[in-house]
Amino acid sequence: MEFRPSSAPARSAAISPVTVIVVCAITLSLLGLTVLFSASAPSSSGPFFYLKKQLVGFVLAITACAVVSRMNLDYLRRYAWHIGIGFAVLLLLVLIPPFGKQVNGARRWLNLGVTTLQVSELAKFGLVFCLAHYLALNQTRIADLKRGFLYPLAMIGVFTALILKEPDYGTAALTLAVGLLLLFLAGARWRYILPTLALAVAGFAVLVANNPNRLRRLLAYLDLEGNKTNGTYQLYQSLVAFAVGGGGGVGIGQGRQQINFLPEAHTDFIFPVLGEELGLGFTLAVVALFTTIFIAGMIHLRRAPSLFQFLLTSGALLLICLQAIINIGVVTGLLPTKGMSLPFISAGVSNLLLMGILLGVLINSDRTWGRVTLPSRGLKLGTVAV
């Protein structure tokens, strides 16, 4: 192959899967802005409050995306531990009053003076980066219990525990799931994974069984109508929104559920608003767009030049897709209600920022993977096993 400038696409013949992903993300974002405006218009902060905030978020996200897409991520691996420990410290800071801001009984936001930042959103990426780096580094010792399983498991555990402490169960679950899946993809032994899963399930069961309150809350979503005044009001209103939307929706701006029926209609429960206003066609389209992102990502992954790149990109893809799956699962009543925003659509600057970074990683890989067959230019192989 001949040398190409670094900005040239890896393959000019066909449309790159990453291009497809970017198009999907832009489509979702535009759809999201439209629905967000409608969903947040009745807000007590004014009709444009969240729209403006979201637009600022998009500017930040695009900037982050541009920066990350131009970075030499392999070079950044030198600072993997700095990144990992840094995020862990930030997650700790969030828990300490003057730095962490408490909203609705949870400390998830780091007070930056002018604004607040949901550290756990970015920490997810930090963990993925560290894991990818570590697992790639210890590729040959993957069969080893300690280095191949327990150490990375401990890394996952620390992040998950810190996020749990906030508490933010949804993000913790997502962090845990993505971490374990990376471990799984990296080749961790079944004989370590299966007992761990069994242990986790058992632990979880014990935790829940010992607290009837927790059990009831967990199972409340199974009997929606009966628990309407008792915790599932939000989910009930969410399902009502889908029913009202029907096939064609009631029309953009015509939805009623966001007007004090459905709490958090502009953030975690924005999907039902979309369902009510635009109907089945659009909700399925959203699912299809995320599916497309996933499939395109999987195709793209086949060109991964290294385990680090493979795991990093897989992590990015999983963070997008699993978050979408959990969010839609929650608002459709398939999963217990947990706070989780819908990528590209929900209001929330921190999550947008994360999505910008993840897209940046994907674009970056699309830009750089084409060069993997070239003599190793810029890669410092001394410390990194490929």
Added chain:
Amino acid sequence: MSKGFASNSRIGLLAFGVLLSFGVLGVRLVDLHVFAGPSRLRAASRARSLSFPLPAQRGVITDTLGNKLAMNVPEYQFGVDPQSLRSADEGKWPELAQLLQVPLAEIEETFRRRVRGPARTATGPADESLTIRLNPAGSAAAAAAEPVEEEKLPALAGLPPVEPAAPAAAEPAEIKWAKLGDPVQDFVRDQVMALGIKGVYANETYRRVYPQKQLAAHLIGYVNKGSVPVAGLEAAYDYYLRGLNGWQEGERDGRSREMAQFRSRVVAPRNGYSLRLSLDSVIQQFVEDELQSIATQYQPASATIIVSDARTGFLLALGNYPTFNLNEYNLVPLSEQASMKNIAVTNQLDPGSTFKIVTLSGVINEGLVTSESRFDTSRHTVLIDGKEVPFMEDDHHADGPMSVAQIIAQSSNNGTAQLGLLLKKEGLYAYARAFGFGERTNLGFGGEITGRLNRPETWRGRDFTRIPAGYSVSVTPMQIHFAMGTIASGGLLLQPQVVQEILDPAGKPVFVASTASKRRVLSQSTARTMAQLLMGVASPEGPAKAAAIDGFQVAGKTGTAQKIINKVYSTQNHIGSFSGFFPATDPRVVVTVIVDDAKLPGGKVNYGAAVAVPSFRHVANKLISYLNIRPPGGAPPIGQRLAAVQGGGR
């Protein structure tokens, strides 16, 4: 194709899992959008649809001058939305309780109850029908029977009785509004709103008030707290007064607030029509002042004064003693409920001598006598159908045969009975009926009775000598008044009316009452003759000389009837009356005063002249100056008019 970074099977497994999840989400969405729709749609439309009445304002009732006798004032019913209370406001609760005049404990209880109905368990909806009304015992039983979560129990046990919940709220529902105390006036509302307690707010309603309190209470009637018209014109003319409530349909948001942008239908309320009465508050006040002074002076059982326009039959005033304050109808003690009766149409009394105008008019109208015909009143009995029937006693003795003029002027029972015998029983009965006795005057409200006038076939013995003089018949004050009115009007029995106009909400008259007469009873010349004869009664020389008014000719008749106490006519308890009109030759007003069982100083027998006649004069004097009545062919002395204006003339 893998470069070996991950095994194909692991990638495949992951991809399978993720794609399966997306697939499940898709299926679930189809299910939610399409198949699970109808029941949730119903729930949504129930939660969103909003329909509330727009209350129409009840029409006002004014007197002939436009003074409001019944009107509506806005007031404010406070309530609380327990869901939106802030604990920061808790310190203001005592102040709120004080302003609304509700015990603090009650306020706290209302504020702390956030859910209506019992907590429903997940086991099923079987108990829904039970939950609409709760009493503490019932809820305790329900709690015992069902596995309710422990933290719900304390809340359940102490529940007060709940107001009936809306049908849709059969299952436990958040309380969005609970009443706080009674409605308050606007200045109290402003004070409460100034407290700034979040979740406490007021709805505007209208309350019926009667600004003149007891004035014309028996005519106006009242609307009770449940907005049901109960008595008087309020009840009789409810159809016109009540108006038509409108309603508004639309949608509400999750906090039960109306969303004006989705308002689907507004049916504006149509306010009620207003009544303008022929009643004159000023005259009504004259009448009630007079009744009050009768009451203080004589402590009668009851008293009635009726004033009507002689030419049209419209009532200018109608007052009864005892009376009550319309605004406090609900505070009238049980023992004084009689004060709420319009005794002018519900009291049944023996008219006594005032009834003699019937007998006299009859014989003159039939041409059987002239005013100069003379009758021997010295006999004590008369032979009727072969039986000796005694005349009623008279307390005066004539020297010789009495003329008809003397009979009426002296109110001779003996002479009137002889006149009645000339008419024969059928004739007398027919005239009594023609004058309106034995039938309702059709005032139209107040539970009017017909009185009692037996058919001539049933007359026996003393009836023949008593009925012509106003005994053995029962009449209402209203009947007496309009019988006298027949002579004043020139022989026509007029229809008593009190509603002069009905006005639509814009103030345009939709109905204007006109003079209505029921029948011609007497020829005009008979009526003129009767007026002349009755002038003798109230002349300075007549028995009712106290009714005489300087510069005016007054026609009228006194009446004194013994009351039937324990089935016999009492010599101690009398009903005194005077019914008359003036000016006699061109009548403007008819005034009737009836006093039941006045207690005269020294136990004197209460003849009509003693109590009713002076009252007639007091009222008449005020009417003359207020209505600017002039005697035909001359003005009344200035000094007298001034005295009447100043409330003097007694």
